[in-house]
Amino acid sequence: MLSAKCPLCQTPGGTVLWQNQYLRVIDACDQLYPGFTRVIWMAHVVEMTDLSAAEQAELLRVVLLVEQVQRAELKPDKVNLAAFGNVVPHLHWHVIPRWQDDPHFPQAVWAAVPHADLKTQAAQEARRARVQQQLTAYHQALVTQLDSI
Numbered sequence: 001m002l003s004a005k006c007p008l009c010q011t012p013g014g015t016v017l018w019q020n021q022y023l024r025v026i027d028a029c030d031q032l033y034p035g036f037t038r039v040i041w042m043a044h045v046v047e048m049t050d051l052s053a054a055e056q057a058e059l060l061r062v063v064l065l066v067e068q069v070q071r072a073e074l075k076p077d078k079v080n081l082a083a084f085g086n087v088v089p090h091l092h093w094h095v096i097p098r099w100q101d102d103p104h105f106p107q108a109v110w111a112a113v114p115h116a117d118l119k120t121q122a123a124q125e126a127r128r129a130r131v132q133q134q135l136t137a138y139h140q141a142l143v144t145q146l147d148s149i
């Protein structure tokens with residue numbers, strides 16, 4: 001079931017990389033966090049426990065696969081997995097590659113951006129550009145892995 005008022009029912013929520021009848025994997029197209037990926041359940045459900053046990057397993061399997069491919073392809077210092085739904089109460093997981101020199105580290109990416117001097121900002125920009133160049137390979141690996149499950 002879809003909701004007429006829900007943005008994740010009415011729009012893909014990003015660039016769709018892969019989907020099946022249950023869920024879709026999207027590139028969040030986040031300027032500060034290239035590689036930021038979301039796994040979005042297709043039906044309008046709010047909580048993990050709204051899913052059957054088999055559906056929960058399917059969703060988590062894909063979330064973990066995305067994490068695995070991010071680690072292999074982007075080599076982040078850390079991967080953040082998060083499911084909030086406070087703003088958009090439609091079940092989705094954030095899979096966010098993190099680096100110790102990213103603008104928020106070690107805070108959540110949703111925290112206020114701390115002040116950084118120009119040298120630090122330049123280093124952050126250089127790393128973002130490097131990750132941006134890896135995105136095509138990351139997305140191809142994701143599709144290959146997801147096609148095989």
Ligand SMILES: [Zn+2]
Nearest residue numbers: 006009044090
């Ligand atoms: Zn929805």
